[in-house]
Amino acid sequence: MQFRPVTVADLPALARVAEPLQRRPDRHVVYLADQADAIVAELEESTHHVASLVATIDGGQIAGWLIADVDEEMGRVWWLGPFVAAEEWEPTATELLRxxxxxxxxxxxxxxxxxxxxxxxxxPWADRMGFDTGAIGSWVLSLAGDVEVGASELQVRAARAPDSDSALVELHERLFPNTHTTGRQLIESSDESHIRLVTEEDGRLAGYIAVERQATGEGYVDYLGVAEPFRRRGLGRELVRAGVAAVRELGAADVHLTVREDSEGARVLYESLGFVAERLIRPYRIGFEIA
Ligand SMILES: CC(C)(COP(=O)(O)OP(=O)(O)OC[C@H]1O[C@@H](n2cnc3c(N)ncnc32)[C@H](O)[C@@H]1OP(=O)(O)O)[C@@H](O)C(=O)NCCC(=O)NCCS
Structure with a gap:
């Protein structure tokens, strides 16, 4: 088997290898879609030029691949894959990861x-490769494009610069410590397809939602948070309505999100609006935990 770096020209062929695997629950890797063109769109946004390899066999046929999505500032990599074409998965996966x-x-x-x-x-493989395999899982929930969640009555505004929205930075970091986005990054990454909506009461931050229109054209709810004193008064549900309306205005129809296995309340909230549980995902990590 030979190994070579991934180039942008490889992406369509890599996506064709991944597509049938992504449709099998017993091979499905999170972070990527299950249609080749959507996989290409996601890979184009990844750092596929860094620490990413294609494994080939005689004649250049693709045996497998692994792409690293790296955030150097955080010191973290999300592994997209490994995808292995052959039924015997482990030897190629191990070699790619090493x-x-x-x-x-x-x-x-x-x-x-x-x-x-x-x-x-x-x-068991991830365990042998040094990952902590005991972390809490998350449900992927999705809202079909034809399901209406109802209009929101809530007054919301867009997030401002991090220094003038420090309460938002603090709330995000308190509710979601150590996830992929710090409070500052959350605000600084807002643009026409990444929307951060905030709601206030008497000048105090009460809650926020971060949504995006992804490269695949789908909507995604990245974060939803309501400050403790304002909970169980319907703000969370209203924020989801506002967030779904915002991504649908950007042309997204289907919307999905993940919710931790132990966040029963949030799951009930989303299901009450028509979201449906699709799959349970199992994270394997090294070097950090998400509490
Ligand atoms: C999840 C969260 C956003 C809910 O916000 P909220 O404003 O309290 O939610 P709502 O008042 O709109 O709740 C709507 C419904 O969801 C369900 N629900 C919400 N929180 C619940 C909880 N802790 N336990 C059980 N059910 C809950 C209830 O059915 C509730 O309706 P009810 O109050 O009439 O029974 C808030 O608890 C939070 O910020 N938690 C920490 C961060 C988090 O887990 N975010 C979601 C993951 S993306």
Missing amino acids: RCRDLLPPGVDQEEMAVDDRFVSCG
């Missing part, structure tokens, strides 16, 4: 991969 790890930029010492809970053979 070699890609060796190519990570200095200082990147946190790793995450995540798979469908039904990809049962991945757990």
Whole structure:
């Protein structure tokens, strides 16, 4: 087997290898869609030029691939894959991960991969590769494009610069410590397809929602938070209505999100608006935990 770096010209062929695997729950890797063109769109946004390899066999046929999505500032990599074309998965997956790890930029010492809970053979392998396999899982919920969630009555505004929205920075970091986005990054990453809506009461921050229109054209609810004193008064549900309306205005129809296995309340909230549980995902991490 030979290994070579991934180039942008490889992406359509890599997506064709991944597509049938993504449709199998026992092979499904989280973070990527299950249609080739959507996979290409997501890979184009990843750092596929860093620590990412294609494995080939005689004649250049693709045997597997692994792409690293690296955030050097955070020192963290999200592994997109490994995808292995052959039924015997483990030897190629192991070789890809070992070699890609060796190519990570200095200082990147946190790793995450995540798979469908039904990809049962991945757990023992991840354990052997040094991952912590005991983390809490998350449900992927989706809202079909034709399901209406109703209009929101809530007054919302867009997030401002981090320094003038410090309460938002603090609330985000208190509710979601150590996730992929700090409070500052959350605000600084807002643009025409990444919307952050805030609601206030008497000048105090009460809650926020972060939504985006993804490269695939789908909507995604990235974060939803209501400050403790304002909970159980319907603000969370209203924020979801406002967020769904905002991404649908950007042309997204289907909307999805993830919710932790132990956040029963949030799951009930989303299901009450028509979201449906699709799959349970199992994260494997090294070097950090999400409490
Ligand atoms: C989840 C969260 C956003 C809910 O906000 P909220 O404003 O309290 O939610 P709402 O008042 O709109 O709740 C709507 C419904 O959801 C359900 N629900 C919400 N929180 C619940 C809880 N803690 N336990 C059980 N059910 C709950 C209830 O059915 C509730 O209706 P009810 O109050 O009439 O029984 C808030 O608890 C929070 O910020 N939690 C921490 C961060 C988090 O988990 N975010 C979601 C993950 S993306």
